[in-house]
Amino acid sequence: MTIQEPGRRLMHHIPLNFVQKKVAGGGGRSTNASLSLTSMIDFLVVTVVFLLMTFSASGETPTQKGVHLPKAENTLDMIDAPIVAITGSLIMVDGNPAGNTRAIEDSKRLQRIDELFNNLKGKRELWKQTHPGKDFPGVVVLQIDQDVQAIVVKSVFQTAAFAGYPNVSFMVNSIPKSGGGGEKH
Template sequence: MPVHKPERRLLHFISLAFVKKKVAGGGQRPVVAGLSLTSMIDFLVVTVVFLLMSFSASGEFGIPKGVQLPKAENVMDMIDAPVVAVTGRQILVDGAPAGNVGSIIEADRLQVIEELKVLLKQRREYWISLKGKDKPHPGVVVLTIDQNVPALVVKSVFQTAAQSGYPNVSFMVDSLPHAK
């Protein structure tokens, strides 16, 4: 189909006074309501800006299925560090299996979890190989633990992390607003 030069448009160049009069109401209430695009676009732009500013990277910390985090008020912002997750059944380091919760409960004593220790040491050595020996290792690890896990498992993971070169342990929690 050939492309034609645009012709003159109705209502813009051809006035059609009777149509304008009808639409405008002709002294009565108009039949067509106008939509103010300016305010609508303003609203959309403000919404986009607000959503972009409130977009948080802290949601990127993947919480394994089956982990229900406890809630706390007096918290600190999250940091980027290796994540050790403890579900009701197993221990994971950044998603990789690193121990069994059942065997710790069965043993009924505080212990160093060897698989976890090996994986954490590997991560520490990898960090040092990347950053160089001159830069001190931060030694920070984040524990993502299900709220019903017994203290024996928590203490065992805590002690293992400390012995693997991660003395600064942080417990991941769901932030609560401050009560008045």
């Protein structure tokens, strides 16, 4: 097969008028649009920078299904600690059931939750075995639904303290500071 010089290959003796018009540029508006490379790269770089700034290496803290967390302004960053979730009357420690709150709700009295106590104590012992020679931080994060009664909160709080977790943190949804209420720093 012979090598032919590139060029137009439309055969003029075939009456394809609409093709002729397109090729000659006499047709409608072109469907190809040009894109400014500089603007596009600027946009991409800005997007990358924004996403990198908002990137969180620690990932998302798992929230128990059905737990509606309250909101707060004056918050601290999350830490890695056992999570005690309370939704309805069920207590979960790191996703595993650890008792329920029905007895507290019925009696309306502050009391220790034995199953939760044993679970947290077991985690504490495990931590001490896996980190020999280190001080136990004693931090636990409570993930409590917004409608749970204060007596349940106080009972879980006290139970955690008795199990060797005196630093109790309440998980909340962080909201930006409104600036109202009090003097600014």
